[in-house]
Amino acid sequence: MGGSAKAWLFVTPVLLSLAVVIGYPVARALWMSFQKDQGLDKSTGMFTEGGSAGFDNYTHWILQQCTDSLGQTVDCPTGNLGASFWSAIAITLLFTVVTVTLEATIGLGMAVIMGKTFKGRALLRAAVLIPWAIPTAVTARLWEFMFQYDGVVNRVLGTHILWTADEWPSRFAVIIADVWKTTPFMALLILAGLQVIPGDVYEAARVDGASAWQRFTNITLPLLKPALMVAVLFRTMDALRLYDLPAIMTQNSPHTRTISMLVVDQVRQGPNSASALSIITFLLIFAVAFLLVKVLGANAVRTQEEQREAH
Known part of the structure; x- marks a missing residue:
């Protein structure tokens, strides 16, 4: 077994551990960031199950955009966490x-x-x-x-x-x-x-x-x-x-x-x-x-x- 193969033999367990401890949570958080939160839809009064949100969660924070009671995108009001x-x-x-x-x-x-x-x-x-x-x-x-x-x-x-x-x-x-x-x-x-x-x-x-x-x-x-x-x-x-x-x-x-x-x-x-x-x-x-x-x-x-x- 060559030196390079021996090095990978020792490094692989560490890389796998990092993938489980760090990689999976980051990947999971990334996937969740593109999903809608479950909750009450103010426009219909019905409970929503979430679904794809696209980049809405990111624009909510970066552009400080919120959704009003009619489902329209507006600037987040003062006191909202997005603001x-x-x-x-x-x-x-x-x-x-x-x-x-x-x-x-x-x-x-x-x-x-x-x-x-x-x-x-x-x-x-x-x-x-x-x-x-x-x-x-x-x-x-x-x-x-x-x-x-x-x-x-x-x-x-x-x-x-x-x-x-x-x-x-x-x-x-x-x-x-x-x-x-x-x-x-x-x-x-x-x-x-x-x-x-x-x-x-x-x-x-x-x-x-x-x-x-x-x-x-x-x-x-x-x-x-x-x-x-x-x-x-x-x-x-x-x-x-x-x-x-x-x-x-x-x-x-x-x-x-x-x-x-x-x-x-x-x-x-x-x-x-x-x-x-x-x-x-x-x-x-x-x-x-x-x-x-x-x-x-x-x-x-x-x-x-x-x-x-x-x-």
Whole structure:
């Protein structure tokens, strides 16, 4: 048996498992997205069994088109879930960009500090991981209590803000809670990248008279690009699927409704239309992941090639 045949022998069980666990649900959701939801036909008053819907489920979300009592296609009214699609997309992207940027920046600083040698370093590393270890539901309730009208935040700041009810304060509250919880994850991944950088490189830079800032910008950041790529990619994928934190903190408020929350709300009304929304969400996440891998991955490969040429 050749090497190629042996490789396929080991890979085939994994591919079959992925086809069952991932392939079938995706194919099933795709098929359901082109079917009508069962329910009461408003134009006839009769119960419908569904049937083929074509692209109606997709236009319902993307073009925000609904069906009136006469069966005519109209713009979705305010308050309809279909009218919340682009708002949910914007909120999801807002949370993703802001939280990932803050977490990468703060996590980098935390990783640099934890990478130094000092007394109590092991205790510091363990303490930093506590927010990440707390279940998300517990974190959401904890911050909900803190952001209540008579909670700790308003008392410390001397304000009277409805943090979990008003539009922008509720979004800031979710961002703060998410950054507090997931920054340790970023710091841990970045710290792993810092630890593989040889200490001889820094020592040579010190001998050459490089300042701390020059060592950070010319040595640490370039050599950290692969680790940063992995950390940013993982957190971006996670942030695009954000559901439980805003759902619990703001009681499913439309001001913080993400695309995942919209999918769950739609499942309660019609699984086929929710399947179309799930496919759209999948394509959005795939497109973002593809762009990140293309941009950040190319930078990481270029950095490694430059390092090999330098040696």
